Amino acid sequence: MLRIYCPYCESVRDEDEFHCVGEAHIKRPERPDELSDQAWGEYLHFRTNPRGEHREIWHHVVGCRQHFNVVRDTETYEIKSVYRVGEEPSSAADSDA
Amino acid sequence: MTQHYSFLQLIRQAINHHEGWKPAWNSVEPKDSYDIVVVGGGGHGLATAYYLAKNHGITDVAVLEKGWIGGGNTGRNTTIVRSNYLRDEAAHLYEFALKLWEGLSNELNFNVMFSQRGVLNVGHSLQDMRDIERRVNANLLNGIDGEVLGPSDIQKIVPLLDCSPQNRYPVLGASWQPRGGVARHDAVAWGYARAADRLGVDIVEHARVVEIPLERGSHSVEGVVIEHDGERKFIRARKVACVTAGNSGVLASLAGLKLPIESRPLQAFVSEPLKPCLDTVVMSNAVHGYLSQSDKGDLVIGAGTDGYNGYGQRGSFEIIEETAHAICELFPAFSRVRMNRQWGGIVDICPDACPIIGRMPVPGLYFNCGWGTGGFKATPGSGFVFAHTIAEDHPHPLAAPFGVERFHSGALIDEHGAAGVAH
Ligand SMILES: Cc1cc2nc3c(=O)[nH]c(=O)nc-3n(C[C@H](O)[C@H](O)[C@H](O)COP(=O)(O)OP(=O)(O)OC[C@H]3O[C@@H](n4cnc5c(N)ncnc54)[C@H](O)[C@@H]3O)c2cc1C
Ligand SMILES: [Zn+2]
Numbered sequence: 001m002l003r004i005y006c007p008y009c010e011s012v013r014d015e016d017e018f019h020c021v022g023e024a025h026i027k028r029p030e031r032p033d034e035l036s037d038q039a040w041g042e043y044l045h046f047r048t049n050p051r052g053e054h055r056e057i058w059h060h061v062v063g064c065r066q067h068f069n070v071v072r073d074t075e076t077y078e079i080k081s082v083y084r085v086g087e088e089p090s091s092a093a094d095s096d097a
Numbered sequence: 098m099t100q101h102y103s104f105l106q107l108i109r110q111a112i113n114h115h116e117g118w119k120p121a122w123n124s125v126e127p128k129d130s131y132d133i134v135v136v137g138g139g140g141h142g143l144a145t146a147y148y149l150a151k152n153h154g155i156t157d158v159a160v161l162e163k164g165w166i167g168g169g170n171t172g173r174n175t176t177i178v179r180s181n182y183l184r185d186e187a188a189h190l191y192e193f194a195l196k197l198w199e200g201l202s203n204e205l206n207f208n209v210m211f212s213q214r215g216v217l218n219v220g221h222s223l224q225d226m227r228d229i230e231r232r233v234n235a236n237l238l239n240g241i242d243g244e245v246l247g248p249s250d251i252q253k254i255v256p257l258l259d260c261s262p263q264n265r266y267p268v269l270g271a272s273w274q275p276r277g278g279v280a281r282h283d284a285v286a287w288g289y290a291r292a293a294d295r296l297g298v299d300i301v302e303h304a305r306v307v308e309i310p311l312e313r314g315s316h317s318v319e320g321v322v323i324e325h326d327g328e329r330k331f332i333r334a335r336k337v338a339c340v341t342a343g344n345s346g347v348l349a350s351l352a353g354l355k356l357p358i359e360s361r362p363l364q365a366f367v368s369e370p371l372k373p374c375l376d377t378v379v380m381s382n383a384v385h386g387y388l389s390q391s392d393k394g395d396l397v398i399g400a401g402t403d404g405y406n407g408y409g410q411r412g413s414f415e416i417i418e419e420t421a422h423a424i425c426e427l428f429p430a431f432s433r434v435r436m437n438r439q440w441g442g443i444v445d446i447c448p449d450a451c452p453i454i455g456r457m458p459v460p461g462l463y464f465n466c467g468w469g470t471g472g473f474k475a476t477p478g479s480g481f482v483f484a485h486t487i488a489e490d491h492p493h494p495l496a497a498p499f500g501v502e503r504f505h506s507g508a509l510i511d512e513h514g515a516a517g518v519a520h
Contacts, residue, residue, distance in 0.1 A: 020405035037505045041357075074409075
C-alpha cells in the first residue's frame with residue numbers, strides 16, 4: 001500500500017484514496033490540425049514506461065479531488081517528490097511519505 | 098541426445114530407480130555470434146525459437162534469459178486458455194493458438210497437461226448479457242465454439258457458484274467455451290525449451306541484455322550486449338527478437354525506441370489444497386475475479402492489475418482485498434479457504450489490450466509484446482507467427498494486423514472489455 005502526500009490536503013493518505021491518471025508532462029499538441037499521424041500516435045499512445053523514476057499524475061479521488069504530480073520509482077516504489085500541477089519537480093520537494 | 102519420453106522409457110527408468118534421467122535441456126555458454134538472438138526465455142520466446150528451427154530450418158539461434166527459463170509471467174500466470182475473443186483479428190489469432198494447444202503435448206513430446214475443462218464467462222447485468230450474446234455470436238461466425246447459458250445451466254456445471262437472484266451482482270448468464278481450459282505453465286516453458294534444444298537452439302540462462310548496439314551508417318541492429326557471469330559480452334546477431342513481456346519498454350529504450358505499452362503488476366493467489374470441487378474455469382468481469390482448481394487441489398485465483406506502473410513483482414494490497422470480495426461474492430463457500438501463496442508478474446499493457454507482433458523501425462529488430470494480462474493462452478500461436486515474421490522479414494497473415502504501425506494509422510483492435518475479462 002502506497003502512502004501518498006497530497007499537496008492540497010497537506011497530509012499523507014492511503015493509496016486507495018487516489019487514482020493514478022498516468023504519465024505526467026505530456027503536452028497536448030498546440031496545433032492539432034497540423035499534426036501528422038505519426039505525431040498523433042506518439043502523443044496518444046507512446047509512453048516512457050521506465051524501470052526507475054517515473055513522473056505521473058495522481059488524482060485525490062475520494063479526498064479533495066485535485067490533480068497533482070508525483071515522481072515515483074517504479075522499481076522501489078519510493079515516492080521521490082510531490083508537486084502541484086503547473087510546477088516542475090524539484091529534488092527538494094518535500095514528502096516524507 | 099535427449100531422451101524420448103514414453104511409457105516404455107518410464108518403465109526402463111523405473112527399473113534403474115529413476116537415476117538415468119537426463120536434463121531436459123542444456124543451459125549453455127553463449128557463442129560470439131548467432132543468426133538470430135531471441136531475448137527472453139518465457140513461453141513466447143522459447144516457442145519462437147522452436148518454430149524458427151522447426152518450421153524455417155533456422156537453428157543458429159540463441160534464447161537469452163536474464164533469470165531462469167519460465168521465471169517471468171509464463172511461470173506466474175493463472176493458465177487460462179480460451180479463444181472466445183470478439184474482434185476477428187484477435188479471434189483468429191487465439192483460435193489458431195488453441196488449435197496448436199490441442200496437439201501440443203504430442204508435438205513437444207512433453208505433457209503440458211492441457212485440460213479442456215471449459216471456460217465460463219459470467220454476466221451480472223443486462224449489458225453484460227448483451228455483450229456476451231454479441232461475443233458468442235461473433236465467435237460462432239468465426240468457427241469458434243461457444244454457447245450462451247442461463248443460470249440453471251450454469252448451476253449444473255458449477256454447483257458451488259452462488260446463482261441466487263437476490264445477490265447484489267446476480268448471475269444472469271454466461272458464455273461457455275467447452276474447448277477452453279487450463280495447462281501446466283512450467284511444462285509449457287520446459288517443453289518448448291527441451292524441444293528447441295533438441296533442434297540445436299542454444300538456451301542461455303542468467304544472461305541479461307543490457308545494450309542493443311546499432312550499426313553506425315545503416316542504423317540496423319549489430320547484436321546485443323549481455324551481462325553473464327558478472328561479465329559483459331557482445332554477441333553479434335543478424336536479427337534480434339525481443340520477447341520480454343513487462344520489460345519490453347526497457348528493451349525498446351535500449352534501441353532508442355518507445356512503445357505504446359505500460360507495465361504493471363498483476364497478481365495471483367493459490368489456496369490450500371481442497372478436495373475436488375470446481376472442474377471448470379469461472380471468470381467474472383463485473384466483480385473481477387477468476388478461478389479454477391488445479392490438479393493438486395488448490396484454488397488458482399487471478400485478480401486485477403495495480404492502478405499504476407510498477408516493476409515490483411508483488412502487487413498492491415488493495416487488489417488482494419478486491420479479489421477476496423469478488424471470490425466470496427461468487428463462491429460464498431470459499432470464504433473460509435486459506436490462501437497459501439501470493440505473487441505478481443509484470444504485465445505489458447497496450448491501449449487496445451492486443452499484442453504487438455512484428456518489425457520495429459530499426460532494421461533487424463523485432464518485438465513480440467503487449468500480451469498484457471492474457472498472453473499465456475496464445476503461447477504456441479504467438480511463437481509460430483512471430484517465427485514466420487522474423488524468418489521471412491514479413492508479417493505472418495495472422496500477425497499482420499498486430500504491427501506497431503496500428504498506433505499511428507489508428508487501426509486499433511479494441512479488445513478491451515470486449516473479451517469477457519482481459520485474461
Ligand atoms: C498473475 C498473472 C496471471 C495471468 N493469467 C493469465 C491467464 O490466465 N491466461 C493467459 O492467457 N494469460 C495470463 N497472464 C498473462 C501471461 O502470463 C503472459 O501474457 C505470458 O505468459 C507472456 O509470456 P512471455 O513469454 O511473453 O513473457 P515472460 O514469461 O514474462 O517471459 C519474458 C522473459 O524475458 C526475460 N527478460 C526480461 N528482460 C530481459 C533482459 N533484459 N534480458 C534477458 N531476458 C530478459 C524475463 O526474465 C522473462 O523470463 C497472466 C499474467 C500474470 C502475471
Ligand atoms: Zn487532497
